[in-house]
Amino acid sequence: MKNLTQCLKVVEDDKTLTSPGAKIPYYPLAIKKGRGAIIEDLDGNHYIDMLASAGAINTGHCHPRVVDAIKKQAEELILYTHVYMYHEPVVKLAKELISIAPGDYRKRVFFGLCGSDANDGAIKMARVATGRPKIVSFIRSYHGSTYGAISLSAVSLPMSRKIGPLLPEIFHVPYPDPYRPPLPGMTPEQTSDYCIEQIQIAFDNYMPADEVGAFIIEPIQGDSGLIVPPAKFMKDLRELCDRHGILLISEEVQQGFGRTGKWFGIENFGVIPDAIIMGKAIASGLPLSGVVARAELIEPLEAPVHLFTTGGNPVCCAAALATIEALREENILSHAAELGEHAQNRFREMQKKFEFIGDVRGIGLSIGVDLVTSRETKERHRAAAAKICYRAWEKGILLSFFSGSVLRIQPPLVISMEDMDKALDIIEESMDEFAKGQIPDSILETVKGW
């Protein structure tokens, strides 16, 4: 049994002092330090991190280049608002983001502080640039916690319960899920065609295509359990958008910055979007977001339609520049692709042994392991997910799940093969103990999960 004295004190205080509306508890882990893929709690226990702070720490905790850049910039200037004045880091970063974002066209950037506000900015940009009010996103997508981002999201009832009305003119259509297709037995191709057909039905009946400004889509639907759409769907959606003069915006808050082994998730599908929404890992943990888009979409925006006093502040920009430098110069993207393939292969081996592993999916180091009560019904196995995460945590792995049943494998991209294998061994052991009924029901009181 590990010592958790200091952790438990902080957890008890937190429970009475902070908002329950901002907490999705897994286990009583109060973090003190992080280096690379390893974190240390207040009692000195160490863990291998499989969550990377919800996909926000792709370069690893406290990457030396990032820490150094933050220190240097903080000694020069922490903030002078970019709204009124100019500074070099924001311009340097804009150039870098434009160079890494897909699309051989003239681009511009606007900045914010988190993934949610970037989604709001994308809604505003699409409405202003196209003159069309309607925005379409996808059922079971998560886009964040501001009113605009909640309006785009469609994955959780408590997110929007009692806080309405939400933003008008936002529509949701089905996202193609190859594992749980709309009708049993549908192939990924048929699933893709079905979802395109649903959009066409909406266009024909209640959502005139010429009133739609943009589709905002996650290239892999994250919080619904890492659903990887068929490539055909992305291509067909791009074609549909082109036919009707609608923007295609890739929401890369979770899948961007190397998570899938490419700079942006959409690059795995051979499709060029009109804009990219960025957040989370962009500045290795400092609050920064951005939208990179065709210049002609950003140019019609008139101040102060979308600006933030501390948005694009010099320290966050310096951290983002160091993040890009690290990802580029340390070959972290190819490392993520290689380790991702290795991890998926190992989970597929585990799937042969454990009947409750229904599906293993993902790209790069964005992997979901979907646990089911039966492979036939594909019913989500929440108790299995909660118990396996808890036992893995007891054994030194920070593991979480989302969508009720999907183990979330999104470690810092710099994790070593050795640590990855150690984590996978422990997850396998925890699955084995779950299969043998050795994890008590009592932990279900503690682990709520997403």
Ligand SMILES: Cc1ncc(COP(=O)(O)O)c(C=O)c1O
């Ligand atoms: C796909 C996606 N979009 C947007 C957000 C919101 O980002 P933030 O919490 O930084 O506002 C998240 C956060 O989990 C996300 O996963």
